[in-house]
Structure formats: structure tokens, C-alpha cells
Amino acid sequence: xxxxxxxxxxxGIVVIIIVSFLTFGLMxxxxxxxxxxxxxxxxxxxxxxxxxxxxxGLDKPFHEQYITWVGNALRGDFGxxxxxxxxxxxxxxxxxxxxxxxxxxxxxxxxxGVALPVGMIAAIRRYTTFDYFSMLGASLGVALPNxxxxxxxxxxxxxxxxxxxxxxxxxxxxxxxxxxVLAIEQTALLARLMRxxxxxxxxxxxxxxxxxxxxxxxxxxxxxxxxxxLLPVITIIGYRISFIxxxxxxxxxVFAVPGLGRQFIQSVDRLDYQVMQAIxxxxxxxxxxxxxxxxxxxxxxxxxxRVQ
Amino acid sequence: MSETSEDRTVQGSRQLEGxxxxxxxxxxxxxxxxxxxxxxxxxxxxxxIGLAFIGLLIIFSIIPGVFAPHDPAEIFPGxxxxxxxxxxxxxxxxxxRDVLSRTIWGARTALLVGVVGTGIATLIGVAVGSIxxxxxxxxxxxxxxxxxxxxxxxxLALLIVLAAILGPSLVTVTVIIGITVWTAYARxxxxxxxxxxxxDYVLAARSIGVPSTRLIIRHMLPNILGxxxxxxxxxxxxxxxLEAALSFLGLGVQPPMSSWGxxxxxxxxxxxxxxxxxxxxxxxxxxxxxxxxxxxxxxRDAIDPRQRE
Numbered sequence: 001x002x003x004x005x006x007x008x009x010x011x012g013i014v015v016i017i018i019v020s021f022l023t024f025g026l027m028x029x030x031x032x033x034x035x036x037x038x039x040x041x042x043x044x045x046x047x048x049x050x051x052x053x054x055x056x057g058l059d060k061p062f063h064e065q066y067i068t069w070v071g072n073a074l075r076g077d078f079g080x081x082x083x084x085x086x087x088x089x090x091x092x093x094x095x096x097x098x099x100x101x102x103x104x105x106x107x108x109x110x111x112x113g114v115a116l117p118v119g120m121i122a123a124i125r126r127y128t129t130f131d132y133f134s135m136l137g138a139s140l141g142v143a144l145p146n147x148x149x150x151x152x153x154x155x156x157x158x159x160x161x162x163x164x165x166x167x168x169x170x171x172x173x174x175x176x177x178x179x180x181v182l183a184i185e186q187t188a189l190l191a192r193l194m195r196x197x198x199x200x201x202x203x204x205x206x207x208x209x210x211x212x213x214x215x216x217x218x219x220x221x222x223x224x225x226x227x228x229x230l231l232p233v234i235t236i237i238g239y240r241i242s243f244i245x246x247x248x249x250x251x252x253x254v255f256a257v258p259g260l261g262r263q264f265i266q267s268v269d270r271l272d273y274q275v276m277q278a279i280x281x282x283x284x285x286x287x288x289x290x291x292x293x294x295x296x297x298x299x300x301x302x303x304x305x306r307v308q
Numbered sequence: 309m310s311e312t313s314e315d316r317t318v319q320g321s322r323q324l325e326g327x328x329x330x331x332x333x334x335x336x337x338x339x340x341x342x343x344x345x346x347x348x349x350x351x352x353x354x355x356x357i358g359l360a361f362i363g364l365l366i367i368f369s370i371i372p373g374v375f376a377p378h379d380p381a382e383i384f385p386g387x388x389x390x391x392x393x394x395x396x397x398x399x400x401x402x403x404x405r406d407v408l409s410r411t412i413w414g415a416r417t418a419l420l421v422g423v424v425g426t427g428i429a430t431l432i433g434v435a436v437g438s439i440x441x442x443x444x445x446x447x448x449x450x451x452x453x454x455x456x457x458x459x460x461x462x463x464l465a466l467l468i469v470l471a472a473i474l475g476p477s478l479v480t481v482t483v484i485i486g487i488t489v490w491t492a493y494a495r496x497x498x499x500x501x502x503x504x505x506x507x508d509y510v511l512a513a514r515s516i517g518v519p520s521t522r523l524i525i526r527h528m529l530p531n532i533l534g535x536x537x538x539x540x541x542x543x544x545x546x547x548x549x550l551e552a553a554l555s556f557l558g559l560g561v562q563p564p565m566s567s568w569g570x571x572x573x574x575x576x577x578x579x580x581x582x583x584x585x586x587x588x589x590x591x592x593x594x595x596x597x598x599x600x601x602x603x604x605x606x607x608r609d610a611i612d613p614r615q616r617e
Binding site: 011014015016018019022026027029030077097140142144145147148149151152154155158159160242243245246247249250253254264265268269271273276279280283284285288291 | 340383390423453454456457459460461462463464465467468469470472473493545549555556557559568572576579581583586587589593594595597598601
């Protein structure tokens with residue numbers, strides 16, 4: 001088990017290093033000098049530009065700049081926003097991250113709360129109308145573009161009925177629409193997965209044995225089927241983080257929610273590279289950590305994994 | 309027949325013999341297998357409906373001008389944001405362009421990006437995955453970590469950065485989607501090639517000195533084609549959503565070109581009062597993605613039954 005943990009943690013670190021390198025390299029390819037953006041229309045001499053370059057270390061070779069950036073990032077210092085002068089990137093990003101985490105945790109709770117029971121009931125009542133309609137809904141849920149659902153819900157609940165705010169997060173009710181939209185795709189996927197995994201477990205011998213022993217349906221479902229069927233679903237939740245974060249970028253933009261996703265889009269619009277690369281790096285680290293935790297949890301719950 | 313037996317004695321043309329025999333065997337087998345797969349596929353009615361819908365879209369995207377009542381880029385003065393009427397069946401958008409015509413022309417963008425993007429991703433993914441799976445060792449370790457790193461980026465964040473850096477356009481969108489979403493194909497190809505490598509026929513081919521490239525392309529790839537085709541079909545839908553999302557954020561297809569995502573972004577500021585501009589483009593995205601997913605499900609049952617849920 002210890003070697004397994006060590007190996008996975010090492011792999012995770014290697015991946016984060018590659019990710020940080022790719023992120024930094026990508027920003028270097030970007031058009032528009034950070035100095036141009038900072039100076040704007042003001043008239044400056046070449047000497048002044050050279051002074052700024054030296055001050056920020058922009059005259060140093062690529063690998064030195066990269067090492068400086070990583071060193072600072074490790075201490076939680078992502079520099080200052082070039083656009084919002086004087087504001088530390090880390091401060092901006094922390095505010096946004098808190099909003100994003102709140103929204104997505106709520107969405108995930110909603111998704112799990114709906115998907116697991118629906119998936120299980122659909123599996124147990126296989127080929128019934130409930131199964132048919134819930135799986136039709138799941139297929140639709142995967143195909144629906146979240147930004148369009150967001151727009152339609154804004155029209156219905158903010159425009160037509162006028163009962164929910166269309167943007168921002170100024171009241172508790174403002175959370176309702178973004179959370180629902182964020183939850184749709186996850187609900188659909190998890191429900192499908194839960195159905196499949198429940199069907200798999202239901203046909204296994206130990207369930208037949210439990211039935212043969214004369215156990216009643218409910219204890220069989222909860223004690224034997226549900227616990228085993230949950231395993232593959234738990235893993236997928238961890239691996240979905242990358243997609244969840246992709247979704248949050250669009251949904252936060254649709255609802256004008258001040259989270260990490262909207263900050264990201266704004267920094268892209270303003271070519272605020274410091275903020276952009278900090279957010280991309282943070283999101284990627286979140287994905288790597290999520291996958292790592294999932295692997296370790298899975299190995300802890302299911303001893304069969306450790307052997308491989 | 310006589311040619312084959314003659315060749316067998318001539319060492320120098322062993323390659324020729326191998327390739328013609330392969331070709332003949334492959335062709336015969338493929339045809340019957342294709343027919344069997346097709347027979348299995350048409351039993352799944354939802355997949356057929358999906359296929360019919362995509363067929364219709366293909367016709368739309370080849371000759372959109374025949375179906376669209378107006379020029380998609382034409383601005384009708386004094387007609388902005390008007391509701392459905394006999395002249396403009398689905399109304400007009402915020403600039404006074406015909407929503408129906410733009411939706412029909414949008415099919416071309418969606419299919420083009422979806423299919424070409426998937427093609428690029430499949431090619432890169434299968435190539436990288438095969439190399440990692442076949443050679444193993446350090447090659448595999450390095451490629452696998454690179455794949456992990458690419459998968460660690462939230463896909464949309466990476467696409468947004470790339471689109472912003474390269475400048476958004478139809479070509480940029482297609483290419484950046486293609487070069488970022490291939491990781492799933494690489495993983496499947498790697499795993500399948502890895503297991504094929506241990507087969508006797510691969511060992512036999514290696515022992516008579518078939519070069520690696522030829523061995524992978526001619527003898528191993530045909531065997532992993534099934535799962536790859538299924539994955540590609542299921543992938544088109546998600547790429548169409550990505551294109552729509554990028555265009556919605558203003559980082560995809562640029563005006564005057566029509567894109568369903570772009571139409572939604574144009575409709576967004578007026579959504580509470582003029583929802584008609586957003587309804588049909590969104591429905592089209594959903595149905596197209598659904599159709600590709602249904603075809604993919606049908607294909608999975610037909611060609612690759614072990615992947616069945």
C-alpha cells in the first residue's frame with residue numbers, strides 16, 4: 001500500500017510539473033507584450049521599457065523566468081494583475097475560488113442526491129416506464145449544452161415568472177439556477193453509471209445467495225447491492241473534476257457569477273496573463289489532486305486495486 | 309493461385325505476397341463483418357433515428373442555400389428582434405438577420421468542426437497510443453505522463469487560452485479541439501495495443517522480421533478499429549458542444565459565419581424579452597449531440613459488444 005501511495009504521489013508531482021511548464025510556455029507564446037498592456041497608449045522611451053523589463057525580470061532567458069515564477073507560485077505569490085494594478089493575483093483568485101467551490105459542491109450534492117436513487121431504482125425496476133424515462137432524461141442531460149439551459153432557465157424564472165434573479169449571487173435564491181445548471185450533466189452521467197453498476201452487482205452470486213437465504217428485498221438492496229454498486233460511481237466522481245471545472249467556466253459567465261470561471265474569461269478578454277496562468281495552474285492542480293485522492297480512496301475501499 | 313505459390317518460393321517478394329494475401333483476406337472478412345455489424349445496428353431503433361437526423365443535417369450543410377429562405381448574413385433593416393412571421397419563420401435576431409437561415413447554415417459549422425476535429429483527435433490519439441502501447445518502457449512512461457498532464461487541464465480552459473493566443477476562427481477552433489481532445493483515444497489505443505502485443509500472431513510477425521511500423525499499421529490497428537470507431541462517434545457530440553461553447557464565449561467561429569453557439573451568444577443580452585432567438589439554435593445543438601450519441605450507442609452494441617453498459 002505504501003509503495004502504491006508513493007508511486008501515485010510521485011506521478012502526480014511529475015504531472016503538475018509538466019502542467020506548470022506547459023502553462024508558462026503557453027503564456028509566452030501569447031501575442032501582446034505584458035509591457036505593452038501595462039504602458040497602454042502612454043509614450044515611453046526604449047530606456048524606460050528596458051528598465052521595466054529588468055525590474056520584472058523579463059529580460060532574462062525563458063527557463064530562468066520559469067523557475068522564478070514557479071518559486072513564487074510555491075510560496076503562494078502569483079504576482080500582481082497587470083490590468084487591476086496593485087491587486088495581488090492570489091487575493092483575486094482566492095475570492096473567486098471560494099464562490100466556485102460553493103457552487104460546485106452544492107451542484108455535486110444535488111447531482112449525487114438525485115442520480116444515485118434514480119439510477120438504482122431504474123436498475124431494480126429495469127424495463128419499466130420509470131427506467132425508460134429516467135434513461136431518456138439521462139441521454140438528454142448529456143446532450144444539453146449547459147449555457148443554453150442556463151439561458152432558457154433565465155428566461156423562464158427571471159424573465160417570464162420573475163421569481164428568481166437572473167445574475168449575480170446577492171441573495172440565497174440566486175444560487176438556485178446556477179447550481180441546477182451545473183448539476184444537470186453530472187446527474188445524467190451518474191444516474192446512467194449507477195444504473196449500469198447496480199445491474200452488474202444484481203446479477204452476481206452473492207446477491208442470489210442473499211435471496212436464497214430468505215433475506216427480504218430492502219436489506220438486500222441496501223446492504224448488499226448499494227454498497228457494491230457505489231464503488232465505480234465514487235471513482236467517476238473524482239475523475240469528473242476536470243469536466244466540472246470546464247462547465248463552471250461557461251455557467252459562471254452565463255449567470256455573471258463572480259467565481260473563478262468568470263474571472264478566467266475576464267482575464268482572457270483583457271489579456272491579463274498573470275491571472276490567466278494562475279487560474280489555469282490552480283484548476284489543473286485541483287484536477288490532479290482530485291484524481292490522486294480518488295485513486296487513494298479507491299485503493300483504500302477496494303483492496304483489489306492495490307495488488308495491481 | 310499460381311502466382312502465390314511461385315512467390316512463396318521467392319524470398320525477395322515475400323512482402324508482396326504478404327500484402328496481397330492480407331488484402332484479400334481483409335477485404336472478404338471486412339465485408340461480411342460490416343454486414344453483420346449493420347444488421348445488428350439497425351435493430352437498435354434509436355440509433356437509426358440518430359442516423360436519419362444526421363443524414364438530414366449533412367444535406368443541410370452541403371446545400372444550405374437551397375433550404376435557407378434568406379442569406380444568413382443579410383441584415384434586414386427595421387427587422388431586428390422581430391418575432392416569428394411568414395417572412396421570417398423563426399423571427400430575426402438582434403441585428404435583424406433571419407434566425408432560420410442562420411440556424412440552417414450553422415449546421416455546416418457544427419458538422420465541420422465536429423467531424424474534422426474528431427478526425428484530427430483520432431489520428432493523433434491512435435498514433436500516440438499505439439506507440440506507447442507497442443514500445444512500452446520509457447517511451448510509454450513519458451507519453452503516459454504527457455497524456456496525464458494534458459488531461460489535467462480542464463479542457464475548456466485550455467481551449468480558451470489557445471483560442472485567445474492563436475486568434476479565434478473556424479480553422480483555429482477545429483485544430484485546437486483536435487489537438488487537445490485526443491487523450492481518450494490514446495488511452496484506448498494504448499490499452500488495446502498493449503494486450504494485442506502478447507498475441508501469437510504478433511509474435512509470429514515479429515519473428516519473421518516485419519518492421520514495427522508495418523506491424524502496428526497493418527496487423528494491429530485493424531484489430532482496434534472497432535472500439536476506436538465507437539469512441540469517435542461518441543466524441544463528435546462533445547466536440548460540437550465545445551465548439552458551441554467557444555463560439556458562445558466569443559472565442560470560436562467569427563461573424564458573419566453562422567454558428568449555433570454564436571447565435572446563442574447574440575441572443576444572450578435579450579434573453580428575458582426575446583427568447584425566440586435562442587430556442588431553435590439550442591434545440592439543434594441538443595438534437596445533434598443526442599443523435600451522434602445514439603449512433604455511437606448503436607455502433608457500440610453492433611461492433612464492440614464487450615463495451616456494452
